[in-house]
Amino acid sequence: MGKKWSYRSAWSARVLVGVLAGTFFLFLGIPLAALLIREPPAMLWISIQQPEVFQALQLSIVTTFFSTLLTVLFGLPVAYVLARTRLPGRRVLEILVTMPTVLPPVVAGVALLITFGRFGLVGRYLSPLGITLPFTTAAVVMAQIFVASPFFVNTARAGLEQLDQRYEAAAYTLRASPLYTFRRVVLPLIRPALLSGAGLAWARALGELGATITFAGNFPGITETMPIAVYTAAESDLESAVALSVVLMAVSFGVLLALRVGRIRAE
Amino acid sequence: MKRSLHLFLLLVALCSTVAACGNSSSSSAASTPSSIKINIFAAASLTESFTQIAAAYHQLHPDVTITNNFNGSQLLEQQIANGAPADVFASADMANMMKASNAGLVGDAKVFVKNRLVVIIPVGNPGQIMSLKDLARKGVKIDLEADTVPAGHYSRQALMNMSQSPDFGANYGNSVLANVVSQEENVKAVVQKVQLGEVDAGFVYRTDVTAAVASKVTVLDIPDPFNVIAQYPIAVVKSSANAAAAQSFVDYVLSMAGEGILAKYHFIAVNP
Numbered sequence: 219m220g221k222k223w224s225y226r227s228a229w230s231a232r233v234l235v236g237v238l239a240g241t242f243f244l245f246l247g248i249p250l251a252a253l254l255i256r257e258p259p260a261m262l263w264i265s266i267q268q269p270e271v272f273q274a275l276q277l278s279i280v281t282t283f284f285s286t287l288l289t290v291l292f293g294l295p296v297a298y299v300l301a302r303t304r305l306p307g308r309r310v311l312e313i314l315v316t317m318p319t320v321l322p323p324v325v326a327g328v329a330l331l332i333t334f335g336r337f338g339l340v341g342r343y344l345s346p347l348g349i350t351l352p353f354t355t356a357a358v359v360m361a362q363i364f365v366a367s368p369f370f371v372n373t374a375r376a377g378l379e380q381l382d383q384r385y386e387a388a389a390y391t392l393r394a395s396p397l398y399t400f401r402r403v404v405l406p407l408i409r410p411a412l413l414s415g416a417g418l419a420w421a422r423a424l425g426e427l428g429a430t431i432t433f434a435g436n437f438p439g440i441t442e443t444m445p446i447a448v449y450t451a452a453e454s455d456l457e458s459a460v461a462l463s464v465v466l467m468a469v470s471f472g473v474l475l476a477l478r479v480g481r482i483r484a485e
Numbered sequence: 486m487k488r489s490l491h492l493f494l495l496l497v498a499l500c501s502t503v504a505a506c507g508n509s510s511s512s513s514a515a516s517t518p519s520s521i522k523i524n525i526f527a528a529a530s531l532t533e534s535f536t537q538i539a540a541a542y543h544q545l546h547p548d549v550t551i552t553n554n555f556n557g558s559q560l561l562e563q564q565i566a567n568g569a570p571a572d573v574f575a576s577a578d579m580a581n582m583m584k585a586s587n588a589g590l591v592g593d594a595k596v597f598v599k600n601r602l603v604v605i606i607p608v609g610n611p612g613q614i615m616s617l618k619d620l621a622r623k624g625v626k627i628d629l630e631a632d633t634v635p636a637g638h639y640s641r642q643a644l645m646n647m648s649q650s651p652d653f654g655a656n657y658g659n660s661v662l663a664n665v666v667s668q669e670e671n672v673k674a675v676v677q678k679v680q681l682g683e684v685d686a687g688f689v690y691r692t693d694v695t696a697a698v699a700s701k702v703t704v705l706d707i708p709d710p711f712n713v714i715a716q717y718p719i720a721v722v723k724s725s726a727n728a729a730a731a732q733s734f735v736d737y738v739l740s741m742a743g744e745g746i747l748a749k750y751h752f753i754a755v756n757p
Contacts, residue, residue, distance in 0.1 A: 328677075336611070337682045352683050353626070353666040432674070435667025436631065449670060450631050 250467065257461050262468075265461040273439050274447040275465065278424060281355060281443060285362035286420040289370050290412070293419075297374035312375075319368045326365055327432025334360070334433075357434035358441050362423035370412075370419035377411025378404075410481055417477045424470050521549045521730045524570055526561045528577035528717065530600070530672075530692055534750040535575070541746065542737050549730050558582075565590050565722060572731040575719040575738075578635050582718040591720035597738050599753040600715040602639055603691045604705040605679050612685025617705060618653065620686055621660035628675045628684040631668040636675075639713035640688035646711040676702075690715070691751045714753070 265271055299305065300312055318326055334341045334351045341351065351357045385407065389399040405412075427445040434441040436450065444466045452459035527535045532555045539551040554561070554571070558581040565571045566588060574591055576582040577600075585591045606614050612625045620627060630637030644658035666684060669675050675687040676694075680701045694704055719738055721731045737743050744754040 331678075331681055331683060335681055335683045337609075431670065432677075435628070435678070436669065437665070437667055441667070450633060450668075 253460055253464055253467070257457075257464050261457075261461050262464055265458060266465050270438055271447065271462060271465070274442050274444045274462075275469065277355070277358070277439065277442065278444040278466075279469070281358045281362060282420055282423045285359045285366065285423045286370075286416055288359070289363055289367040289419050289423075290416055293367050293371045293415075294374060294412070297371050297378055300371070301375045301378035315371050316368050318365050323365055323426065323428025323430075324432050327361060327429040330357075330361060330364060330429065330433040352433060353435045353437065353441060355434075355440055358430050358443060361429040361433045362426050365426050365429050366419040366422035369422050370415040373411050373415030373418060374408065377408035377415070380411075381407055413477055413481045417474055421470055421474060424466070521727050523549060523551055523572040523725070523727050523730050523734060525551060525553045525573045525575065525734065526565060526569070526571040526722075527553060527555055527573075527575040528558045528561070529555050530577050530690060531555065531575055531717070533695060534692075534747050534752065537749075538738060538743055538746050541742065542734055545737070546730075546733070549734075551734070568724075570726075571722045572725040572727055573719065573734055574722055575717065577715065577717055579716055579718060580635075582720065586720070589723065591722055594718040594720040595735075595739060596716045596755055597719045597735075598717045598744070598747045598755060600690045600692055600717065601709070601712050601753060602636070602643055602688055602707055603694065604686050604707065605676070605689055605694060605702040606686050606705060607679055607682040607684075608701055608703060609682055610685075610703065611682055614686050614705070617647070617707065618657075620664065621653075621657050623660075623664070625664045625686065626666045626684040627661060627664045628667050628669060628678050628687040629665060630672060630675060630688070631670060634669070634671060635715065636672045636688065636690060637668065639715060642713045643688075643707055643711050646713075647707075650711065694751070717752075 266275070296315065300308060300315070305311070321329070331352060332338050334344070334357075336342065336345045336350055336352070344351070351360065381404065385403050386399055389403045390396075394402070425445055426443070427449060430441070430443060431446055431449070436442050436446050442450075444462065448459050448462045448466065451462055525535065525539065532553075535553055535555070539553055543549060543551055554564075554569075556564075558576040558578055561571075561574060561576070562581040562585050565574060565585060574582070574585060575597070576585075582591070582594045586594060604614075604617065604620065606612070612619070614620065614625065619625065629640045632638055632641060641658075641662070644661055647653040648655050648658035667678070669678070672689050672693050675689050676698055678684050679687040679689075680698060686705075691704070694702060719735055721728055721735055725731045738747075739755075748754050
């Protein structure tokens with residue numbers, strides 16, 4: 219292979235990557251920009267000040283905070299089990315954890331209803347105790363966890379699988395306890411994976427519509443999150459739906475950017 | 486890992502195949518090739534009745550092939566405005582027909598059928614609803630459509646009409662609305678939640694209690710003086726290449742035979 223030829227091939231590869239990546243960025247970017255262009259910034263400011271919009275935004279932020287927290291709390295052990303143990307049926311569990319991303323969200327909502335609804339498989343035992351889940355804020359959080367947690371679990375699992383186990387082995391030879399090793403050795407090393415997984419799960423939960431509206435319903439202040447408010451607004455007034463979406467995009471962009479900056483600092 | 490990926494891809498393929506099948510909203514009523522083809526753009530609530538009307542019409546006119554496109558009236562109006570090849574437009578409300586008419590897209594519109602609201606209750610009757618008055622009892626869980634959805638708007642109007650009557654009392658409407666646990670985006674979502682027994686009662690169109698749902702819910706009628714009656718207009722699309730056939734189909738819908746089929750699906754005939 220001549221030197222000249224390899225130069226040319228490197229150059230053409232660069233052009234190819236540039237064209238493909240550029241096209242893709244435009245494909246994602248133009249529709250988002252179209253939303254921004256359609257709405258003058260003043261309109262956004264007005265829409266965010268409307269009490270019902272503020273209420274929906276507040277509910278979205280509170281519910282996604284709790285759903286992400288619970289996803290990390292329960293999802294990290296799941297990721298660990300899937301990455302590190304050789305449980306029989308582990309492959310099936312891996313698929314099970316991914317299933318909610320394949321399921322249309324409305325179907326996920328129906329699944330939750332026929333499980334936790336008042337005549338559901340589990341719900342029928344809860345209602346005599348005075349616990350009803352549908353149409354509550356707790357149901358919003360549950361729907362978000364159901365749909366969004368796979369993003370965290372799979373990212374955390376990938377992080378754990380790529381981690382060189384010799385670090386842990388070294389800690390054990392120094393007589394560190396498993397919990398101490400996990401906290402002081404494993405966690406800091408997989409931190410980037412955990413942060414990006416939590417970011418993904420949070421973003422998915424923030425945009426959640428189908429499962430929430432099916433399982434939790436739509437009531438202002440209790441179950442009406444931002445995406446549901448956007449959906450309701452689109453029924454009568456497209457302009458205000460676009461304004462609400464831009465607000466939602468701005469908030470998520472801010473949070474994801476903060477996470478990214480936090481991650482770069484951590485590294 | 487590789488095996489699970491294979492399985493996953495297989496499942497994705499399966500799901501998308503099923504989804505694609507479920508999405509096909511158009512149905513052809515003909516099996517033999519014919520010279521004239523007309524496309525009927527009809528509101529989603531007309532799915533069952535218009536499928537049967539198309540079949541009946543085709544038997545009378547074997548040379549005409551009918552393709553139905555069912556969707557929300559608002560979407561149909563937008564499709565026609567953007568040049569979709571429609572020959573007949575049947576809307577579930579006057580508003581969207583007016584829009585099409587004002588834009589010069591359709592000819593004269595005629596109301597061909599009416600629809601009324603009812604209250605449906607799950608068969609187990611978990612809320613112990615015996616009459617409309619029970620809907621105002623504290624603790625009853627009620628589901629209806631958001632105010633932006635026509636059915637939701639009509640439901641609120643009907644409730645306010647009832648509040649005007651001494652039989653129900655001035656507070657009736659507000660007490661019922663205070664029991665609302667959710668405001669759905671469409672009528673079918675209300676049917677779904679009532680059917681599953683998650684709410685004690687819901688407001689829907691009479692025609693939403695289809696054969697598939699009838700065994701799972703009980704219908705409580707709202708008396709006509711209080712009820713809000715939805716009107717369904719039909720018109721020939723001006724850009725139709727087969728205007729004569731389209732007009733003939735519209736005439737059939739308005740005929741005794743057409744009205745008879747619609748009545749079978751619990752629509753209220755305009756010319757009884």
